[in-house]
Amino acid sequence: MSDHSILFNPVDMGDTTLPNRVLMAPLTRNRANADGTPKDMAQTYYAQRASAGLILTEASQISATAKGYLDAPGIYTDAQIAAWKKITDTVHAAGGRIFCQLWHVGRISHSSLLPDGRAPVSSTDRAAKAKTFTANGFEHTSKPQALDQKGIRQTIADYGTAAKAAKAAGFDGIEIHAANGYLIDQFLQDGVNDRTDTYGGSIQNRMRLLKEVLDVVTEVFGAGRTGVRLAPRGEANDVSDSDPEALFSAVYKMLDARKLAYLHVVERFRSDDGEKSLIHALRPHYTGFYMANGGYDAQTATKAIESGHAHAVAFGRPFIANPDLPERLRRGADLNEQHQDTFYGGGRAGYTDYPFLDTPPA
């Protein structure tokens, strides 16, 4: 058995000390109530995974207009704050740390999910060639309305409101979801952003929304408790860029200057070579804490940390199926089989009933 002990060396990530480098990636599970409050069973689900170096919550919408999927949770109403507070309390009592991932889907939404059946908003008025999950199953996303300056101001204010809600709910920090073709990515990448105002055109202009979002959320949590997730591959949700290397090099540099808690990159889906994720462009520009994600196992995660590529690795699907993933990796134990049919939606089955190696904590 190879030695994976480096995964269990504690490390400081901004203002938080992580007891190990095996982190839980944000995972959409579509099990919240219709009003965006997480259900009580989410307390069990997250607390079962408290041995992660850090838990990142499932993507949580910052406002009613930010929603794009059925039964995704929100983080902006008093009821949502109260429900999340029970989750953070349970995770903390179990010895864990938990950051909330703040999400605005932009045009990856459907009118049936939005207030008054409104159109989604985006950097553009062109529809995405993408589907989302609604009460009627998978449906094509609706044609969006391009945000005007007032709408952009409101969106940034909504990020501030959500960050305050996350603070009130007892989270240890926040992650800004700027990946996978959602709103911030729709501004970053010029295959979607066709604006002619100060939020479109040059790379500096396309980064403006992310910068202004960071300005408001770091006022609430501080840079040392704020991270950003990017996916430079340009694959998900009909997003693309004409010069991704130039764009993401500039984004890496901008984030480096802000001294955030961390940068989190979706390097690959499953196990391709990750070259498209422009990871070679990261280190010349970014000197801070780097959280790698995408298709890692104990061996490749160990190598990524030993080689200095990453400080920690976020595991997605393996954490769905293995609540005690760090201990399994430490022991070199077998992993539970993943049940894809219960990834999205449903009840406790495939959510809180994956077995532990040993008896679960009471």
Ligand code: 8OZ
């Ligand atoms: C899977 C299903 C729905 C949403 C992402 C938040 O890709 C998601 C997501 C993943 O970042």
